[in-house]
Amino acid sequence: MSRRPIGVFDSGVGGLTVLKELIRRLPNERYVYFGDMARAPYGTKSKETVTRFSKQIVRFLQTLDVKAIVVACNTASAVALKAIEDGFDLPVIGVVKPGAKAAADATKTGRIGLIATEASISSGIYEEYLNKYNPDIKLIGKACPLFVSLVEEGCIEDPVTTEIARRYLSAFKGTDIDTLIMGCTHFPMIEDTIQRVAGDHVRLVNPAFETAKSTQQMLEERDMKNDNEIPVDEEAYRFYVSDSPERFRRIANLFLPLSIAGARQISIEEY
């Protein structure tokens, strides 16, 4: 069991930030990553559509005999996690719950900010988790769709990104937030800009980091962790995409210090 790979998926390349944290924390695991490049992004799409897409992906990952699923996409975690948990007999970890837990632990003012996609914000799922930990917590959400395009264009340290961050984060003025969840896989790429604009008094939460911690915990509890060293070869990290792998490989290098030469294309609609 422990030798079987962990399945990680995202709408595209963003989930590689989660894979990076998983590899760092669980270096002896094998991973299969799927990026739904043909239908990306998910953040502007409806719950029903994102759920349908996510289920197809889990069915595909099952054919590769994964032992667990990490939903690295915030939008899919926000809107489709329950459907995946209910529909499949596999341990599933999303990025929303670990991020919410870390934010609930960190806040002192009880006021938490959330920057994410339209779909994640309107799902209301972050409030739900946060209020389970502490019913007095108040969440202020702000959809930041342009951040994704800016990161994918490589505008990382850029006055335009700073200006857009100023506009988005002005939503938190006067709200007394002391914690801000980066609720989209792309956002940690511009963490420095977000931190500068948000101010030093605001603690940023990176759900990728928290998700890796939760995954480790879950594997240990279930005795599914692989403790033997594995050779880092093509079979240890396998990458699949729903569109031509070219663009994936190109953008992936922004996110992951790994060569992704061997990404393979599959027809996800058939699953």
Place this chain on the structure above:
Amino acid sequence: MSRRPIGVFDSGVGGLTVLKELIRRLPNERYVYFGDMARAPYGTKSKETVTRFSKQIVRFLQTLDVKAIVVACNTASAVALKAIEDGFDLPVIGVVKPGAKAAADATKTGRIGLIATEASISSGIYEEYLNKYNPDIKLIGKACPLFVSLVEEGCIEDPVTTEIARRYLSAFKGTDIDTLIMGCTHFPMIEDTIQRVAGDHVRLVNPAFETAKSTQQMLEERDMKNDNEIPVDEEAYRFYVSDSPERFRRIANLFLPLSIAGARQISIEEY
């Protein structure tokens, strides 16, 4: 025959700029519009994927008995038009050829600029058409992916859009272009900014306008034009989408001065 609707499709809402020009020029036609919101955008995806998606859409539009197809999406026109022409027994008009023709007619320097998606630029199809009209024409292309996000965020008259336009259009410095093709349906929405940054000596070509002209010509040549006035009701303009219609309706109002209350969702993957 003439009473049958014209099928118009795009990856999302952008093609509504083409529909607007069609309605203006051919007010007595019925229209069926399909926006592939579940899989939008197309501009970052491969030729094979965009072709597969486009064929599914044409098969769907055929079930509504359309008399002709207008491919309102620049990317689909650039990479999939030939496959549609070859695969279906229907007159098909894309936006690339009319845009290229207008640009070839307009240029005096023989240097034409093209701003479009990654996929359109790398297809090489604009050069192909332009050089059919005049083999001496030189095309300079520049992919402008951020424009789409900026328009969809409503950043129409905005210093950030101006700054991004400055960066993108600096690709044409020293090239002596006198004509610039707005090779993406979203770009005419920021025409004023593009014109200001490009300078008065550059003539902007809007393929939506040219496509409506070509469609009229095609219908007249084939005696397929409807000349009887039609009542403008829900049946005259029908809208279909592949995702929940909500977001479509909301963004559509940026593009079209028409109420799109009746947009219907269909499962495009089944076609």
